[in-house]
Amino acid sequence: MRWNTQSVAEPLSGPDDGTPAQPPLLSLAGALRTVRTPEFQGITFHEVAAKSALNKVPxxxxxxxxxxxxxxxxxxxxxxxxxxxxxxxxxxxxxxLDFDRQLVVKVNVGEVLRSEVSKRSWAREHVALGTNTDPYQRAEGRYALMPGIIRALADSGTPFSILTKGTLLARDVPLLKSAATQVPIGAGISLAVLDPELQAALEPGTPSPAARLRLVSRLREAGLPCGVMAMPILPWLTDSEEHLDALMGSLAQAGATGVTAAALHLRPGTREWFMGWLARTHPRLVGRYRRLYSKGAYAPSEYRAWLGRRVAAAKARHGFGRGFERDEAFAHRDADVVAAGRPAAREPALVPGQDALF
Structure with a gap:
């Protein structure tokens, strides 16, 4: 188990706010305590002391x-x-539900990271944040781990990028501006659904699309580049020309410096949870999704090529180039997108007319 690499170096704990705590309820090496608090109804925090902070990508x-x-x-x-x-x-x-409600918190991650990136052997390679779970989810409001992470990376000369749906990132804009004078940084906002009703059903714990668009503008006003990950695009729900055009128009108006988009993929664990949601909310689409994803986690290449052409056309209509390729996806370089004067985005249509194709 990966969490066997966690160990307790010293008696650490989370915020000293008087919150009643219990002994650890999960059998994790390095477990410190388990916390439940009224401000996070239904959420259980499992605080651990991490032995390492940097994860090497295979x-x-x-x-x-x-x-x-x-x-x-x-x-x-x-x-x-x-x-x-x-x-x-x-x-x-x-x-x-455990993924949504049983949260593991590495309460000493900033200190451990600073130690790791201060070693002479550290080559100051790019570090990506937000690639697995969101670093600015609501728990960050309680634990405030990101400022220590940002400072450790910037002070060591390590370039980094952040991808998030969380508007709590706005709290750290001054810190990011300072870090940008020390190292190359990138900020990316994840936003793929404009319709507020559909977004609330798909992403019930996230800020609204409007709030995330305001965050894009806030980052740009601060002089920071801000790309958008418009992922995942959902077949028959968000892949219509109307929705994609509205999405790209709204992102351009907000000042996004680039957009990358891709279709939904359904790995084990995610597949079962998503299909259960689909059966409850859009039962007529269940058969279509089963056929489309019958051969694995990814949609067929024909669908992905079709979607790619539709996305490219929508991006071009709103001033986004064909760039922002894979190697730029977490660098978020400024693409000189001019957002001023864009027409108001249209309301997205939820069900595209692509039955003849898929």
Whole structure:
């Protein structure tokens, strides 16, 4: 089990706010205490002392970075499509409600990271944050781990990027501006659904689309580049020309410096949870999804090519180039997108007319 690498170096704990705590309820090496608090109704925090903070990406991975940091395990954003759900089973927890409500918190991650990136052997390679679970989920408001992580990376000369749905990132904009004078940084906002009703059903613990668009603008006003990960695009729900055009128009108006988009993929753990949600909310689509994803986690290449053409056309209509390729996805370089004067975005249509294709 991966969590066997955790150990207690000293008696640590979370915020000293008088919250009643219990002895650890999970059998994790390094477990300190279990916390429940009225401000986070239904959420259980399992505080651990981490032995390491940097995670090395497997060599076979196609990701454009080799190192990540994840201060939290599990995510109260509760996105029904989250690809990381199955990782909770490594903790003998389930990939459904436990992933949303049983959160592991590495309370000493900032200190451990500073020690690791201060070593002479550290090559100051790019570090990506937000690649597994969101570093600015609601728990960050309680534990405030990200400022220590940002300072450790910037002070060591380590470039980094952050991907999040969480508007709590706005708290750290001054810190990010300062870090940007020391190292190259990137900020990315995850936003793929504009319709507020559909978004609330898919991502019940996340800020609204409007709030995330305001965050994009806030980052740009601060002089920071801000790309958007418009992922996942959902077949028959968010892949219509109307929705994609509205999405790209809204992102351009907000000042996004680039957009990358891709179709939903359904890994084990995520697949079961998402399909259960689909059966409850859009039962007429269940058969279509089963056929579309009958051969594995990814949609067929024909669908992905079709979607790619539709996305490219929508991006071009709103001033986004064909760039922002995979190696730039977490660098979020400024694409000189001019957002001023865009027409108001149209309301998205939820069900595209692509039955003849898929």
């Amino acid at each position: 060599p076979a991975s196609s990701m454009p970075f080799r190192w990540t940091v994840n201060p939290y395990r599990g995510c109260s954003h509760a996105c029904v499509y989250c690809f990381a759900r199955n990782t909770h089973t490594y903790l003998d927890l389930d990939a459904g």
